[in-house]
Every structure is written in structure tokens, then in C-alpha cells.
Amino acid sequence: MRMVSASTFIFALLFTISAHGFLLGDPDNGKLVHQEKCNACHIGKFGGDGAKIYSRDDRRIQTVEGLMAQVEFCDRQIKSGLNGDEINDLVIYLNENYYKFE
Numbered sequence: 001m002r003m004v005s006a007s008t009f010i011f012a013l014l015f016t017i018s019a020h021g022f023l024l025g026d027p028d029n030g031k032l033v034h035q036e037k038c039n040a041c042h043i044g045k046f047g048g049d050g051a052k053i054y055s056r057d058d059r060r061i062q063t064v065e066g067l068m069a070q071v072e073f074c075d076r077q078i079k080s081g082l083n084g085d086e087i088n089d090l091v092i093y094l095n096e097n098y099y100k101f102e
């Protein structure tokens, strides 16, 4: 009986972590990935240091879910082959620095 409740507990814990996984990423790594894979194109299109695309008045992203979807979309478009962790890291980096969704 003890074993059953322990594994149930661990399952619940893992489920909770993965459901909120994007909160556990590493924004420093997100910054690096962003510099390597994302920023040059944004600078080319929007000028400045590339941040304007995230802070312009008519920016498109309005929710953290939208941000996640956009990062996944850009990743597929440019075939950068990011893994789930790198996507999470990017979302956290962009959210902490620009979007500031709760």
C-alpha cells in the first residue's frame, strides 16, 4: 500500500511539473538561443537591437499561450529544430524581458 501511494504521489508531482513546465525554464539560455537563431532576422526587418518587434504598439502576442505558439511557429518556419526545453527557455526570456505576462 505504501508503494502505491508513493508512486501516485510521484506521478502527480511529475504531472504538475510538466503542466507548468514553461515556468521552470532558464532565461539565460533563452537569451543565448535568441541571439543565435532569432534576433538577426528581427533586426533585419525591424531595425534597432531587434527588441522593437516585441514592444511595438501593435505587437501581435497578447497571452503567454500565444507567445508559446508563436515561438513554436517561428521554430518550425526556420527549421531551427529547437527542443522543448529551448522553447520554454525562449518563452521565459521573452516574457521576462518584454511581454511580462503574469
Ligand code: HEC
Pocket: 034, 037, 038, 039, 041, 042, 045, 053, 054, 058, 059, 060, 061, 067, 070, 071, 074, 075, 078, 080, 090, 094
Ligand atoms: C526569417 C526571419 C525570422 C526569424 C529567423 C525569426 N522570426 Fe520571429 N518574426 C519574424 C517576423 C517577420 C515577425 C512579424 C510577424 C508579424 O508581424 O505578423 C516575427 C514575429 C515574432 C514574434 C511576435 C512579435 C509580436 O508581434 O508580438 C515573436 C514572439 C517571434 N517572432 C519570436 C521568434 C523566435 C523565438 C525566433 C527564433 C526561434 C524567431 N522569432 C525567428 C521573422 C523571424
